[in-house]
Amino acid sequence: MATHGKRTKIEDIRRIELIAAAHRVFLEHGLHGMTSARICREAGMSPGILAYYFKGKDEVLFGMVRYNNRLLMEDVIARLKAARTGWERLEAIVEGNFPASAFTQPIANAWLSVCAEAGVNPQYARLQRLFYRRLRSNLASVFEEMAAESRLREAGFIIAALIDGLWLRKAAADDLGRDEAIALVFGGIRSLMTNGEEQRLRHPEG
Amino acid sequence: MATHGKRTKIEDIRRIELIAAAHRVFLEHGLHGMTSARICREAGMSPGILAYYFKGKDEVLFGMVRYNNRLLMEDVIARLKAARTGWERLEAIVEGNFPASAFTQPIANAWLSVCAEAGVNPQYARLQRLFYRRLRSNLASVFEEMAAESRLREAGFIIAALIDGLWLRKAAADDLGRDEAIALVFGGIRSLMTNGEEQRLRHPEG
DNA sequence: CAGAATCTTGTATGAGCGTACAAAAATCTT
DNA sequence: AAGATTTTTGTACGCTCATACAAGATTCTG
Numbered sequence: 001m002a003t004h005g006k007r008t009k010i011e012d013i014r015r016i017e018l019i020a021a022a023h024r025v026f027l028e029h030g031l032h033g034m035t036s037a038r039i040c041r042e043a044g045m046s047p048g049i050l051a052y053y054f055k056g057k058d059e060v061l062f063g064m065v066r067y068n069n070r071l072l073m074e075d076v077i078a079r080l081k082a083a084r085t086g087w088e089r090l091e092a093i094v095e096g097n098f099p100a101s102a103f104t105q106p107i108a109n110a111w112l113s114v115c116a117e118a119g120v121n122p123q124y125a126r127l128q129r130l131f132y133r134r135l136r137s138n139l140a141s142v143f144e145e146m147a148a149e150s151r152l153r154e155a156g157f158i159i160a161a162l163i164d165g166l167w168l169r170k171a172a173a174d175d176l177g178r179d180e181a182i183a184l185v186f187g188g189i190r191s192l193m194t195n196g197e198e199q200r201l202r203h204p205e206g
Numbered sequence: 207m208a209t210h211g212k213r214t215k216i217e218d219i220r221r222i223e224l225i226a227a228a229h230r231v232f233l234e235h236g237l238h239g240m241t242s243a244r245i246c247r248e249a250g251m252s253p254g255i256l257a258y259y260f261k262g263k264d265e266v267l268f269g270m271v272r273y274n275n276r277l278l279m280e281d282v283i284a285r286l287k288a289a290r291t292g293w294e295r296l297e298a299i300v301e302g303n304f305p306a307s308a309f310t311q312p313i314a315n316a317w318l319s320v321c322a323e324a325g326v327n328p329q330y331a332r333l334q335r336l337f338y339r340r341l342r343s344n345l346a347s348v349f350e351e352m353a354a355e356s357r358l359r360e361a362g363f364i365i366a367a368l369i370d371g372l373w374l375r376k377a378a379a380d381d382l383g384r385d386e387a388i389a390l391v392f393g394g395i396r397s398l399m400t401n402g403e404e405q406r407l408r409h410p411e412g
Numbered sequence: 413c414a415g416a417a418t419c420t421t422g423t424a425t426g427a428g429c430g431t432a433c434a435a436a437a438a439t440c441t442t
Numbered sequence: 443a444a445g446a447t448t449t450t451t452g453t454a455c456g457c458t459c460a461t462a463c464a465a466g467a468t469t470c471t472g
Contacts (some may be wrong), residue, residue, distance in 0.1 A: 010449075030326050032238065036430060046451045051431055109325025115378050116322040119315025120236050132378045158394050162364060165371030172321050172338045188364050191397040216419075242460060252421045257461060 014053050022064040031113035086146045093139045097163050103178040108171035155192040162188050225269040237319035292352040299344050303369050309384040314377035361398040368394050
């Protein structure tokens with residue numbers, strides 16, 4: 001306290017508190033249920049406070065997405081740094097796509113609500129890109145690094161879609177857990193990587 | 207006109223017209239953009255007409271989903287009847303999951319908006335189940351029929367998730383066409399079905 | 413055609429939302 | 443402590459939406 005370096009300003013504190021509250025509300029009620037009033041109540045503040053610290057609700061929204069991405073990425077970045085083999089990198093990224101305590105139905109739904117709104121509101125489309133590329137682009141890069149054949153780039157495409165599909169299923173049916181989801185992804189990876197070009201399914205036309 | 211058998215009542219006509227209009231609005235504007243006023247305008251009627259023929263907006267919504275499922279199923283059912291081999295059945299179902307002129311970004315988004323709302327509103331959850339199982343259950347049955355090994359049931363799970371993931375990607379990035387999507391699914395099917403149990407990816411732990 | 417039944421319109425009402433803002437409370441400055 | 447500044451509150455306005463409803467238009471019936 002002897003230092004007279006800049007103390008953390010109240011403005012920053014409040015902004016972070018509000019964004020964290022917005023994040024909690026978002027995960028519980030989805031994008032549509034994330035109202036200004038609810039955010040303020042969740043943060044234990046008065047309804048009007050939001051307009052004082054933010055230009056509008058959109059600013060809170062974008063801040064919330066950045067906050068969310070930071071939370072998601074922290075774990076993965078640490079594991080990626082420690083990873084030595086390509087396989088370890090792949091493991092880190094795949095498991096990072098299913099965060100330990102975040103693969104739940106409400107969160108899957110919240111995530112989907114952003115995707116859904118992106119089609120109508122172009123501003124949400126930017127937001128969507130941030131969400132969509134959380135860890136996906138890393139996945140693609142590792143995949144290409146592990147095997148640069150053009151055929152395996154298709155495989156990366158398939159695995160990315162598989163991961164999304166499992167989240168979608170989590171949101172819709174909620175009939176699988178985190179470990180099962182990860183096992184399915186690695187099952188898909190195994191099949192795709194051990195398969196040669198020449199193999200074909202028996203097929204009437206062939 | 208000589209017959210005095212029941213003529214199609216106006217009530218039925220209007221209900222169908224309104225549901226069809228609701229369907230068009232839904233595909234263009236998503237669930238959230240499907241307002242009563244827009245539905246009536248799309249149907250060329252007065253704003254208040256909806257309350258006369260339906261108990262509420264929910265009734266229109268459910269009718270719209272049934273209408274949608276009927277449209278989707280008609281083509282598939284016809285192809286399934288004509289199919290002789292298991293492969294043909296599989297083709298019919300997979301391609302039925304990507305209807306010729308319906309694999310578009312707006313439609314993908316509209317579909318997602320139902321999934322997203324299902325997590326918050328329990329009434330939409332029922333709706334979601336109808337949507338989700340459109341063709342999925344058929345897929346599973348054909349998969350199990352073609353090869354009843356328990357390992358391939360997992361494969362059916364993966365393929366179903368893959369299909370959903372491709373729709374999600376369509377909504378989010380819109381960077382693939384119908385043919386590419388179908389090709390990717392069959393690529394996944396090929397890999398999964400030609401792979402034996404014993405094969406494993408080289409892995410430090412193994 | 414007259415009267416009844418049905419269908420359609422346009423508008424009104426109330427709820428929920430984002431946002432603006434005046435006033436109150438708290439904090440800082442001298 | 444007194445005034446200035448920052449922070450917080452509570453409320454009010456304008457907007458969009460679902461729904462209800464009175465009044466008008468149309469069709470049916472005798």
